[in-house]
Amino acid sequence: MRSFLFKSGLSVIATAGMFCSTATAQMPSMGSTASPIGRTYTPPPPVPSAPYGLDQLDPSGPLFPGVRFDGSDFGSTPAPVYVDGDMISEAFPMETVVQGYQLDDFLTLAAQNNPTIRQAQLQISAQTAKALQAGLYPNPTLNYIGEQIGVDVEGDKDSPGEFQGMTVSQRFVTAGKLKLSREKYMRRAHISEHLAMAQQFRVCNDVRIHFFRALAAREIVELRKELLKTAEDGAVTARELYNQGQATRPQVRKSSIALQRARLDVLTAENHYRESFRRLVAIVGVDLTDGIVSGDLMPQGDPLSYQEAMSLVLTESPELAAARAKLAADRVTVRREQVEWVPDIVAEGGAGYNFEAKETTAAAGVSIELPVFDRNQGTIRQAQLDYRRQQEEIRRTELMLGQQMANVYQQYLTALQIATEYDRVIIPEAELAYQELLESYKANRVDWPTVLDAQMDYFDSRLTRVQQLEQVRTNEVLVRGYLLHGGLMAAPGPTPPGHIDAVAKPR
Numbered sequence: 001m002r003s004f005l006f007k008s009g010l011s012v013i014a015t016a017g018m019f020c021s022t023a024t025a026q027m028p029s030m031g032s033t034a035s036p037i038g039r040t041y042t043p044p045p046p047v048p049s050a051p052y053g054l055d056q057l058d059p060s061g062p063l064f065p066g067v068r069f070d071g072s073d074f075g076s077t078p079a080p081v082y083v084d085g086d087m088i089s090e091a092f093p094m095e096t097v098v099q100g101y102q103l104d105d106f107l108t109l110a111a112q113n114n115p116t117i118r119q120a121q122l123q124i125s126a127q128t129a130k131a132l133q134a135g136l137y138p139n140p141t142l143n144y145i146g147e148q149i150g151v152d153v154e155g156d157k158d159s160p161g162e163f164q165g166m167t168v169s170q171r172f173v174t175a176g177k178l179k180l181s182r183e184k185y186m187r188r189a190h191i192s193e194h195l196a197m198a199q200q201f202r203v204c205n206d207v208r209i210h211f212f213r214a215l216a217a218r219e220i221v222e223l224r225k226e227l228l229k230t231a232e233d234g235a236v237t238a239r240e241l242y243n244q245g246q247a248t249r250p251q252v253r254k255s256s257i258a259l260q261r262a263r264l265d266v267l268t269a270e271n272h273y274r275e276s277f278r279r280l281v282a283i284v285g286v287d288l289t290d291g292i293v294s295g296d297l298m299p300q301g302d303p304l305s306y307q308e309a310m311s312l313v314l315t316e317s318p319e320l321a322a323a324r325a326k327l328a329a330d331r332v333t334v335r336r337e338q339v340e341w342v343p344d345i346v347a348e349g350g351a352g353y354n355f356e357a358k359e360t361t362a363a364a365g366v367s368i369e370l371p372v373f374d375r376n377q378g379t380i381r382q383a384q385l386d387y388r389r390q391q392e393e394i395r396r397t398e399l400m401l402g403q404q405m406a407n408v409y410q411q412y413l414t415a416l417q418i419a420t421e422y423d424r425v426i427i428p429e430a431e432l433a434y435q436e437l438l439e440s441y442k443a444n445r446v447d448w449p450t451v452l453d454a455q456m457d458y459f460d461s462r463l464t465r466v467q468q469l470e471q472v473r474t475n476e477v478l479v480r481g482y483l484l485h486g487g488l489m490a491a492p493g494p495t496p497p498g499h500i501d502a503v504a505k506p507r
Contacts, residue, residue: 195322198322198484202487210283217277227265313401326494415469
Protein backbone atom coordinates (compact mmCIF):
# COMPACT_ATOMS: atom_id res chain seq x y z
CA MET A 1 0.00 0.00 0.00
CA ARG A 2 2.79 2.44 0.85
CA SER A 3 4.38 2.07 -2.57
CA PHE A 4 1.44 3.91 -4.14
CA LEU A 5 2.15 7.15 -2.31
CA PHE A 6 4.97 8.76 -4.22
CA LYS A 7 4.80 6.98 -7.58
CA SER A 8 3.49 8.85 -10.55
CA GLY A 9 2.33 5.94 -12.65
CA LEU A 10 -1.30 5.00 -12.23
CA SER A 11 -1.84 2.05 -14.56
CA VAL A 12 -5.52 1.58 -15.02
CA ILE A 13 -6.86 1.48 -18.56
CA ALA A 14 -5.68 0.93 -22.09
CA THR A 15 -8.13 2.21 -24.61
CA ALA A 16 -8.34 0.78 -28.13
CA GLY A 17 -7.94 4.25 -29.57
CA MET A 18 -7.57 4.68 -33.32
CA PHE A 19 -7.13 8.42 -33.09
CA CYS A 20 -3.92 9.58 -34.75
CA SER A 21 -2.11 12.79 -33.89
CA THR A 22 -3.42 15.79 -31.99
CA ALA A 23 -1.85 18.07 -34.57
CA THR A 24 -4.81 19.42 -36.46
CA ALA A 25 -4.65 20.81 -39.94
CA GLN A 26 -5.32 24.43 -40.67
CA MET A 27 -8.09 25.60 -42.90
CA PRO A 28 -6.91 26.91 -46.27
CA SER A 29 -7.68 30.35 -47.50
CA MET A 30 -9.00 30.90 -50.99
CA GLY A 31 -6.08 31.10 -53.30
CA SER A 32 -3.85 28.91 -51.15
CA THR A 33 -2.36 25.69 -52.50
CA ALA A 34 -2.02 23.87 -49.16
CA SER A 35 -4.93 21.83 -47.88
CA PRO A 36 -5.65 21.21 -44.21
CA ILE A 37 -4.29 17.67 -44.47
CA GLY A 38 -1.15 18.50 -46.37
CA ARG A 39 -2.29 17.82 -49.96
CA THR A 40 -2.29 20.41 -52.73
CA TYR A 41 -5.29 21.44 -54.71
CA THR A 42 -6.43 24.12 -57.13
CA PRO A 43 -8.99 26.55 -55.72
CA PRO A 44 -12.24 26.94 -57.62
CA PRO A 45 -12.38 29.78 -60.14
CA PRO A 46 -14.14 32.98 -59.03
CA VAL A 47 -17.74 33.50 -59.98
CA PRO A 48 -17.99 36.04 -62.85
CA SER A 49 -20.70 38.09 -61.18
CA ALA A 50 -21.59 38.21 -57.49
CA PRO A 51 -25.23 37.86 -56.44
CA TYR A 52 -27.21 40.83 -55.22
CA GLY A 53 -24.72 43.24 -56.79
CA LEU A 54 -22.09 42.74 -54.08
CA ASP A 55 -19.38 43.07 -56.70
CA GLN A 56 -20.30 46.75 -56.91
CA LEU A 57 -19.71 47.39 -53.19
CA ASP A 58 -16.58 48.95 -51.83
CA PRO A 59 -15.42 46.99 -48.78
CA SER A 60 -14.09 50.18 -47.20
CA GLY A 61 -17.28 52.11 -47.92
CA PRO A 62 -19.83 53.37 -45.38
CA LEU A 63 -21.44 49.96 -44.98
CA PHE A 64 -18.09 48.71 -43.56
CA PRO A 65 -16.77 51.73 -41.65
CA GLY A 66 -13.16 51.38 -40.64
CA VAL A 67 -12.93 47.78 -41.85
CA ARG A 68 -10.04 46.68 -43.98
CA PHE A 69 -10.21 43.24 -45.46
CA ASP A 70 -6.51 42.60 -45.04
CA GLY A 71 -7.00 41.02 -41.65
CA SER A 72 -5.51 43.90 -39.63
CA ASP A 73 -8.71 44.75 -37.78
CA PHE A 74 -10.16 41.33 -37.02
CA GLY A 75 -6.72 39.91 -36.38
CA SER A 76 -6.06 42.14 -33.39
CA THR A 77 -5.99 40.67 -29.90
CA PRO A 78 -8.69 41.57 -27.36
CA ALA A 79 -8.24 44.87 -25.60
CA PRO A 80 -6.55 44.86 -22.17
CA VAL A 81 -8.61 45.29 -19.00
CA TYR A 82 -7.88 48.17 -16.63
CA VAL A 83 -8.86 48.49 -12.95
CA ASP A 84 -8.13 51.82 -11.23
CA GLY A 85 -5.73 52.68 -13.98
CA ASP A 86 -3.73 49.42 -13.71
CA MET A 87 -3.84 46.87 -16.50
CA ILE A 88 -4.74 43.34 -15.51
CA SER A 89 -2.40 41.00 -17.32
CA GLU A 90 -0.15 38.06 -16.70
CA ALA A 91 3.53 38.66 -16.08
CA PHE A 92 4.45 36.76 -19.19
CA PRO A 93 2.70 34.94 -22.01
CA MET A 94 2.51 31.16 -21.87
CA GLU A 95 4.65 30.86 -24.96
CA THR A 96 7.68 32.13 -23.03
CA VAL A 97 7.42 29.55 -20.23
CA VAL A 98 10.16 26.96 -20.53
CA GLN A 99 10.23 25.36 -17.08
CA GLY A 100 8.67 21.91 -17.25
CA TYR A 101 7.40 19.80 -14.34
CA GLN A 102 6.43 16.14 -14.17
CA LEU A 103 4.23 14.38 -11.65
CA ASP A 104 7.21 12.92 -9.79
CA ASP A 105 8.58 16.43 -9.24
CA PHE A 106 5.41 17.56 -7.52
CA LEU A 107 5.09 14.38 -5.44
CA THR A 108 8.65 14.73 -4.18
CA LEU A 109 8.18 18.39 -3.31
CA ALA A 110 4.87 17.69 -1.56
CA ALA A 111 6.41 14.92 0.54
CA GLN A 112 9.06 17.35 1.72
CA ASN A 113 7.09 20.58 2.09
CA ASN A 114 3.38 19.99 2.66
CA PRO A 115 2.73 21.12 6.26
CA THR A 116 -0.06 18.65 6.94
CA ILE A 117 2.31 15.71 6.49
CA ARG A 118 4.64 17.19 9.09
CA GLN A 119 1.66 17.82 11.38
CA ALA A 120 0.66 14.16 11.15
CA GLN A 121 4.20 13.04 11.92
CA LEU A 122 4.39 15.38 14.92
CA GLN A 123 1.16 13.90 16.28
CA ILE A 124 2.84 10.49 16.37
CA SER A 125 5.67 11.94 18.43
CA ALA A 126 3.15 13.68 20.71
CA GLN A 127 1.41 10.39 21.47
CA THR A 128 4.68 8.58 22.17
CA ALA A 129 5.65 11.42 24.49
CA LYS A 130 2.33 11.03 26.30
CA ALA A 131 2.98 7.28 26.56
CA LEU A 132 6.35 8.02 28.13
CA GLN A 133 4.77 10.37 30.64
CA ALA A 134 1.93 7.99 31.47
CA GLY A 135 4.34 5.20 32.41
CA LEU A 136 6.66 7.19 34.67
CA TYR A 137 6.73 6.20 38.32
CA PRO A 138 5.48 8.80 40.87
CA ASN A 139 8.11 10.98 42.50
CA PRO A 140 8.82 10.54 46.24
CA THR A 141 7.72 13.22 48.67
CA LEU A 142 10.05 14.75 51.25
CA ASN A 143 8.34 16.02 54.42
CA TYR A 144 9.68 18.17 57.28
CA ILE A 145 8.11 17.55 60.70
CA GLY A 146 8.37 19.84 63.72
CA GLU A 147 6.13 19.06 66.70
CA GLN A 148 5.21 21.36 69.64
CA ILE A 149 7.69 24.06 68.71
CA GLY A 150 8.12 26.56 71.60
CA VAL A 151 6.85 24.20 74.31
CA ASP A 152 8.71 24.57 77.65
CA VAL A 153 11.16 21.73 77.73
CA GLU A 154 13.13 21.59 81.03
CA GLY A 155 12.56 25.27 81.67
CA ASP A 156 13.58 26.39 78.19
CA LYS A 157 10.64 28.36 76.77
CA ASP A 158 12.49 28.89 73.47
CA SER A 159 13.09 25.22 72.86
CA PRO A 160 12.81 23.76 69.33
CA GLY A 161 9.92 21.68 70.50
CA GLU A 162 9.42 18.10 71.34
CA PHE A 163 10.40 16.60 67.93
CA GLN A 164 12.24 17.76 64.82
CA GLY A 165 12.79 15.45 61.82
CA MET A 166 12.33 14.54 58.15
CA THR A 167 10.28 11.84 56.44
CA VAL A 168 10.10 10.51 52.89
CA SER A 169 6.89 9.11 51.43
CA GLN A 170 6.52 7.05 48.26
CA ARG A 171 3.43 5.86 46.39
CA PHE A 172 3.67 2.29 45.13
CA VAL A 173 1.43 1.81 42.09
CA THR A 174 -0.43 -1.46 42.04
CA ALA A 175 -2.26 -3.65 39.51
CA GLY A 176 0.04 -2.72 36.62
CA LYS A 177 -1.59 0.68 36.13
CA LEU A 178 1.49 2.37 34.69
CA LYS A 179 2.11 -0.43 32.21
CA LEU A 180 -1.49 -0.29 31.00
CA SER A 181 -1.39 3.50 30.73
CA ARG A 182 1.73 3.38 28.63
CA GLU A 183 0.28 0.63 26.43
CA LYS A 184 -2.87 2.67 25.84
CA TYR A 185 -0.98 5.70 24.58
CA MET A 186 1.38 3.61 22.52
CA ARG A 187 -1.69 2.21 20.80
CA ARG A 188 -2.85 5.77 20.23
CA ALA A 189 0.50 6.46 18.65
CA HIS A 190 -0.26 3.50 16.38
CA ILE A 191 -3.55 5.20 15.48
CA SER A 192 -1.60 8.35 14.64
CA GLU A 193 0.63 6.32 12.34
CA HIS A 194 -2.39 5.17 10.33
CA LEU A 195 -3.75 8.71 10.29
CA ALA A 196 -0.39 9.98 9.07
CA MET A 197 -0.50 7.40 6.29
CA ALA A 198 -4.00 8.58 5.39
CA GLN A 199 -2.76 12.16 5.33
CA GLN A 200 0.03 11.21 2.95
CA PHE A 201 -2.55 9.67 0.65
CA ARG A 202 -4.67 12.81 0.87
CA VAL A 203 -1.74 14.97 -0.14
CA CYS A 204 -0.49 12.67 -2.90
CA ASN A 205 -3.99 12.10 -4.27
CA ASP A 206 -4.59 15.84 -4.36
CA VAL A 207 -1.27 16.36 -6.13
CA ARG A 208 -2.22 13.75 -8.72
CA ILE A 209 -5.73 15.15 -9.20
CA HIS A 210 -4.56 18.72 -9.65
CA PHE A 211 -1.70 17.58 -11.86
CA PHE A 212 -4.07 15.80 -14.25
CA ARG A 213 -6.39 18.79 -14.20
CA ALA A 214 -3.50 21.06 -15.12
CA LEU A 215 -2.38 18.60 -17.80
CA ALA A 216 -5.89 18.55 -19.29
CA ALA A 217 -6.04 22.34 -19.13
CA ARG A 218 -2.74 22.52 -20.99
CA GLU A 219 -4.02 20.24 -23.75
CA ILE A 220 -7.18 22.32 -24.02
CA VAL A 221 -5.01 25.42 -24.49
CA GLU A 222 -3.30 23.75 -27.44
CA LEU A 223 -6.63 22.71 -28.93
CA ARG A 224 -8.01 26.21 -28.49
CA LYS A 225 -5.01 27.58 -30.33
CA GLU A 226 -5.70 25.22 -33.20
CA LEU A 227 -9.32 26.37 -33.20
CA LEU A 228 -8.05 29.94 -33.31
CA LYS A 229 -6.04 29.17 -36.42
CA THR A 230 -9.17 27.66 -37.94
CA ALA A 231 -11.15 30.78 -37.08
CA GLU A 232 -8.44 33.00 -38.59
CA ASP A 233 -8.49 31.00 -41.80
CA GLY A 234 -12.28 31.12 -41.77
CA ALA A 235 -12.29 34.89 -41.46
CA VAL A 236 -9.79 35.28 -44.31
CA THR A 237 -11.75 32.82 -46.44
CA ALA A 238 -15.00 34.68 -45.83
CA ARG A 239 -13.42 37.96 -46.90
CA GLU A 240 -11.95 36.46 -50.03
CA LEU A 241 -15.28 34.82 -50.87
CA TYR A 242 -16.94 38.19 -50.38
CA ASN A 243 -14.41 39.88 -52.64
CA GLN A 244 -15.17 37.20 -55.25
CA GLY A 245 -18.90 37.72 -54.78
CA GLN A 246 -19.49 34.31 -53.17
CA ALA A 247 -20.33 35.52 -49.65
CA THR A 248 -22.49 38.19 -48.11
CA ARG A 249 -21.57 40.93 -45.69
CA PRO A 250 -23.34 39.20 -42.72
CA GLN A 251 -21.25 36.10 -43.38
CA VAL A 252 -18.08 38.19 -43.21
CA ARG A 253 -19.17 39.77 -39.95
CA LYS A 254 -20.13 36.38 -38.56
CA SER A 255 -16.66 35.03 -39.33
CA SER A 256 -15.11 38.05 -37.61
CA ILE A 257 -17.20 37.44 -34.50
CA ALA A 258 -16.17 33.78 -34.52
CA LEU A 259 -12.53 34.85 -34.73
CA GLN A 260 -12.74 37.13 -31.71
CA ARG A 261 -14.60 34.48 -29.73
CA ALA A 262 -11.86 32.00 -30.57
CA ARG A 263 -9.26 34.48 -29.30
CA LEU A 264 -11.22 34.90 -26.07
CA ASP A 265 -11.47 31.13 -25.74
CA VAL A 266 -7.68 30.91 -25.95
CA LEU A 267 -7.28 33.55 -23.24
CA THR A 268 -9.83 31.79 -21.06
CA ALA A 269 -8.08 28.45 -21.52
CA GLU A 270 -4.70 29.97 -20.65
CA ASN A 271 -6.12 31.60 -17.53
CA HIS A 272 -7.70 28.30 -16.51
CA TYR A 273 -4.37 26.52 -16.98
CA ARG A 274 -2.58 29.06 -14.79
CA GLU A 275 -5.25 28.66 -12.13
CA SER A 276 -4.88 24.87 -12.25
CA PHE A 277 -1.10 25.13 -12.00
CA ARG A 278 -1.27 27.49 -9.02
CA ARG A 279 -3.74 25.25 -7.23
CA LEU A 280 -1.29 22.41 -7.74
CA VAL A 281 1.57 24.50 -6.37
CA ALA A 282 -0.50 25.35 -3.27
CA ILE A 283 -0.87 21.63 -2.47
CA VAL A 284 2.86 21.08 -2.94
CA GLY A 285 3.71 23.73 -0.36
CA VAL A 286 6.49 25.60 -2.19
CA ASP A 287 6.52 28.65 -4.42
CA LEU A 288 7.05 27.72 -8.05
CA THR A 289 7.00 29.99 -11.04
CA ASP A 290 4.38 29.28 -13.66
CA GLY A 291 5.51 26.38 -15.78
CA ILE A 292 4.38 23.63 -18.09
CA VAL A 293 3.25 20.28 -16.76
CA SER A 294 4.26 17.34 -18.89
CA GLY A 295 2.85 13.85 -18.81
CA ASP A 296 0.39 11.46 -20.38
CA LEU A 297 -3.30 12.03 -19.79
CA MET A 298 -4.23 8.67 -21.26
CA PRO A 299 -4.35 5.91 -18.60
CA GLN A 300 -2.49 2.69 -19.19
CA GLY A 301 -3.37 -0.85 -18.17
CA ASP A 302 -6.64 -2.60 -17.47
CA PRO A 303 -9.56 -0.84 -15.77
CA LEU A 304 -10.27 -1.62 -12.14
CA SER A 305 -13.55 -3.43 -11.49
CA TYR A 306 -15.92 -2.30 -8.77
CA GLN A 307 -15.37 -5.49 -6.76
CA GLU A 308 -11.59 -4.98 -6.90
CA ALA A 309 -11.94 -1.34 -5.87
CA MET A 310 -14.18 -2.20 -2.91
CA SER A 311 -11.92 -5.06 -1.83
CA LEU A 312 -8.93 -2.73 -1.98
CA VAL A 313 -10.52 0.01 0.10
CA LEU A 314 -11.99 -2.37 2.72
CA THR A 315 -8.73 -4.24 3.27
CA GLU A 316 -6.10 -1.50 2.93
CA SER A 317 -7.80 1.82 3.68
CA PRO A 318 -5.77 3.81 6.25
CA GLU A 319 -9.03 5.23 7.61
CA LEU A 320 -10.33 1.74 8.40
CA ALA A 321 -6.94 0.74 9.80
CA ALA A 322 -7.04 3.78 12.12
CA ALA A 323 -10.58 2.89 13.23
CA ARG A 324 -9.52 -0.67 14.03
CA ALA A 325 -6.45 0.57 15.88
CA LYS A 326 -8.71 2.88 17.88
CA LEU A 327 -10.80 -0.13 18.89
CA ALA A 328 -7.64 -1.84 20.22
CA ALA A 329 -6.76 1.32 22.15
CA ASP A 330 -10.26 1.47 23.63
CA ARG A 331 -9.92 -2.16 24.71
CA VAL A 332 -6.79 -1.25 26.68
CA THR A 333 -8.60 1.79 28.06
CA VAL A 334 -11.30 -0.47 29.51
CA ARG A 335 -8.66 -2.63 31.17
CA ARG A 336 -6.90 0.43 32.51
CA GLU A 337 -10.02 1.87 34.07
CA GLN A 338 -11.02 -1.48 35.56
CA VAL A 339 -7.88 -1.48 37.74
CA GLU A 340 -8.01 2.21 38.62
CA TRP A 341 -10.00 1.52 41.79
CA VAL A 342 -7.33 -0.87 43.13
CA PRO A 343 -5.71 1.25 45.87
CA ASP A 344 -2.07 2.20 45.72
CA ILE A 345 0.12 1.83 48.78
CA VAL A 346 1.77 4.92 50.25
CA ALA A 347 4.72 4.17 52.54
CA GLU A 348 6.39 6.82 54.68
CA GLY A 349 9.49 6.72 56.81
CA GLY A 350 12.01 9.07 58.39
CA ALA A 351 14.01 10.05 61.46
CA GLY A 352 14.36 12.98 63.84
CA TYR A 353 15.45 14.09 67.27
CA ASN A 354 13.19 13.98 70.32
CA PHE A 355 14.29 16.84 72.55
CA GLU A 356 12.22 15.66 75.49
CA ALA A 357 13.70 12.18 75.49
CA LYS A 358 17.05 13.51 74.26
CA GLU A 359 17.46 10.79 71.68
CA THR A 360 17.09 10.14 67.99
CA THR A 361 13.87 8.50 66.99
CA ALA A 362 12.41 7.09 63.80
CA ALA A 363 8.96 7.28 62.21
CA ALA A 364 7.22 4.96 59.75
CA GLY A 365 3.75 4.70 58.31
CA VAL A 366 1.71 3.02 55.60
CA SER A 367 -1.56 4.35 54.17
CA ILE A 368 -4.03 2.85 51.76
CA GLU A 369 -7.28 4.22 50.35
CA LEU A 370 -10.36 2.13 51.03
CA PRO A 371 -12.51 1.86 47.89
CA VAL A 372 -15.78 1.85 49.76
CA PHE A 373 -17.83 4.32 47.74
CA ASP A 374 -15.77 5.21 44.65
CA ARG A 375 -14.65 2.21 42.68
CA ASN A 376 -14.39 4.13 39.41
CA GLN A 377 -17.75 2.72 38.32
CA GLY A 378 -18.73 5.65 36.09
CA THR A 379 -15.47 5.88 34.19
CA ILE A 380 -15.36 2.12 33.66
CA ARG A 381 -18.86 2.32 32.22
CA GLN A 382 -17.84 5.22 29.98
CA ALA A 383 -14.80 3.31 28.68
CA GLN A 384 -16.97 0.26 27.94
CA LEU A 385 -19.47 2.40 26.03
CA ASP A 386 -16.62 4.04 24.11
CA TYR A 387 -15.44 0.57 23.12
CA ARG A 388 -18.90 -0.42 21.89
CA ARG A 389 -19.26 2.89 20.09
CA GLN A 390 -15.97 2.29 18.28
CA GLN A 391 -17.22 -1.09 17.09
CA GLU A 392 -20.11 0.71 15.41
CA GLU A 393 -17.71 3.36 14.12
CA ILE A 394 -15.80 0.72 12.18
CA ARG A 395 -19.02 -0.45 10.56
CA ARG A 396 -20.04 3.14 9.85
CA THR A 397 -16.69 3.82 8.19
CA GLU A 398 -17.07 0.74 5.98
CA LEU A 399 -20.55 1.80 4.87
CA MET A 400 -19.41 5.39 4.26
CA LEU A 401 -16.52 4.20 2.12
CA GLY A 402 -18.90 1.95 0.19
CA GLN A 403 -21.24 4.85 -0.46
CA GLN A 404 -18.42 7.10 -1.61
CA MET A 405 -16.97 4.36 -3.80
CA ALA A 406 -20.33 3.84 -5.51
CA ASN A 407 -20.42 7.51 -6.52
CA VAL A 408 -16.77 7.86 -7.51
CA TYR A 409 -16.66 4.57 -9.40
CA GLN A 410 -19.78 5.51 -11.37
CA GLN A 411 -18.12 8.76 -12.47
CA TYR A 412 -14.89 6.90 -13.24
CA LEU A 413 -16.63 4.20 -15.28
CA THR A 414 -18.85 6.65 -17.19
CA ALA A 415 -15.93 8.90 -18.13
CA LEU A 416 -13.88 5.84 -19.10
CA GLN A 417 -16.61 4.53 -21.38
CA ILE A 418 -17.12 7.92 -23.02
CA ALA A 419 -13.38 8.51 -23.53
CA THR A 420 -12.95 5.02 -24.95
CA GLU A 421 -15.75 5.47 -27.47
CA TYR A 422 -14.43 8.87 -28.50
CA ASP A 423 -11.03 7.31 -29.14
CA ARG A 424 -12.43 4.23 -30.84
CA VAL A 425 -15.26 5.63 -32.98
CA ILE A 426 -16.23 9.27 -32.69
CA ILE A 427 -12.91 11.04 -33.27
CA PRO A 428 -11.78 8.78 -36.16
CA GLU A 429 -15.19 9.16 -37.81
CA ALA A 430 -15.17 12.93 -37.31
CA GLU A 431 -11.68 13.13 -38.82
CA LEU A 432 -12.70 11.02 -41.83
CA ALA A 433 -15.85 13.11 -42.33
CA TYR A 434 -13.75 16.27 -42.31
CA GLN A 435 -11.26 14.84 -44.81
CA GLU A 436 -13.98 13.58 -47.13
CA LEU A 437 -15.78 16.92 -47.12
CA LEU A 438 -12.48 18.65 -47.79
CA GLU A 439 -11.96 16.47 -50.85
CA SER A 440 -15.52 17.22 -51.95
CA TYR A 441 -14.86 20.93 -51.55
CA LYS A 442 -11.79 20.69 -53.76
CA ALA A 443 -14.00 18.99 -56.34
CA ASN A 444 -16.57 21.82 -56.05
CA ARG A 445 -19.22 19.49 -54.68
CA VAL A 446 -19.75 21.22 -51.27
CA ASP A 447 -19.40 24.74 -49.94
CA TRP A 448 -16.53 25.79 -47.71
CA PRO A 449 -18.80 26.49 -44.67
CA THR A 450 -19.77 22.81 -44.73
CA VAL A 451 -16.09 21.91 -44.45
CA LEU A 452 -15.72 24.35 -41.56
CA ASP A 453 -18.64 22.76 -39.71
CA ALA A 454 -17.05 19.32 -40.08
CA GLN A 455 -13.74 20.64 -38.87
CA MET A 456 -15.41 22.22 -35.82
CA ASP A 457 -17.11 18.89 -35.05
CA TYR A 458 -13.69 17.24 -35.21
CA PHE A 459 -12.20 19.77 -32.79
CA ASP A 460 -15.18 19.55 -30.44
CA SER A 461 -14.77 15.78 -30.31
CA ARG A 462 -11.13 16.16 -29.32
CA LEU A 463 -12.04 18.68 -26.63
CA THR A 464 -14.67 16.34 -25.21
CA ARG A 465 -12.11 13.52 -25.19
CA VAL A 466 -9.68 15.61 -23.13
CA GLN A 467 -12.39 16.58 -20.67
CA GLN A 468 -13.48 12.97 -20.22
CA LEU A 469 -9.89 11.79 -19.78
CA GLU A 470 -9.50 14.39 -17.05
CA GLN A 471 -12.52 12.88 -15.29
CA VAL A 472 -11.09 9.38 -15.75
CA ARG A 473 -7.74 10.24 -14.20
CA THR A 474 -9.10 12.27 -11.27
CA ASN A 475 -11.63 9.60 -10.30
CA GLU A 476 -9.07 6.88 -10.92
CA VAL A 477 -6.81 8.51 -8.34
CA LEU A 478 -9.62 8.40 -5.77
CA VAL A 479 -10.53 4.80 -6.59
CA ARG A 480 -6.95 3.60 -6.22
CA GLY A 481 -6.13 6.06 -3.41
CA TYR A 482 -8.76 4.83 -0.93
CA LEU A 483 -11.06 7.82 -1.68
CA LEU A 484 -8.79 10.13 0.30
CA HIS A 485 -8.43 13.78 -0.70
CA GLY A 486 -8.04 17.18 0.93
CA GLY A 487 -4.28 17.68 1.01
CA LEU A 488 -4.49 20.97 2.91
CA MET A 489 -6.92 19.82 5.59
CA ALA A 490 -5.38 19.71 9.07
CA ALA A 491 -4.12 16.24 9.88
CA PRO A 492 -6.61 14.51 12.23
CA GLY A 493 -5.51 13.07 15.56
CA PRO A 494 -6.71 10.12 17.66
CA THR A 495 -10.01 10.98 19.31
CA PRO A 496 -9.69 11.07 23.09
CA PRO A 497 -12.35 9.07 24.95
CA GLY A 498 -13.47 12.05 27.05
CA HIS A 499 -12.58 13.27 30.52
CA ILE A 500 -10.27 10.30 31.11
CA ASP A 501 -7.48 12.44 29.67
CA ALA A 502 -8.42 15.46 31.78
CA VAL A 503 -6.01 14.66 34.62
CA ALA A 504 -2.62 16.05 35.54
CA LYS A 505 -0.99 12.71 34.78
CA PRO A 506 -2.39 10.87 31.73
CA ARG A 507 -3.59 7.35 32.33
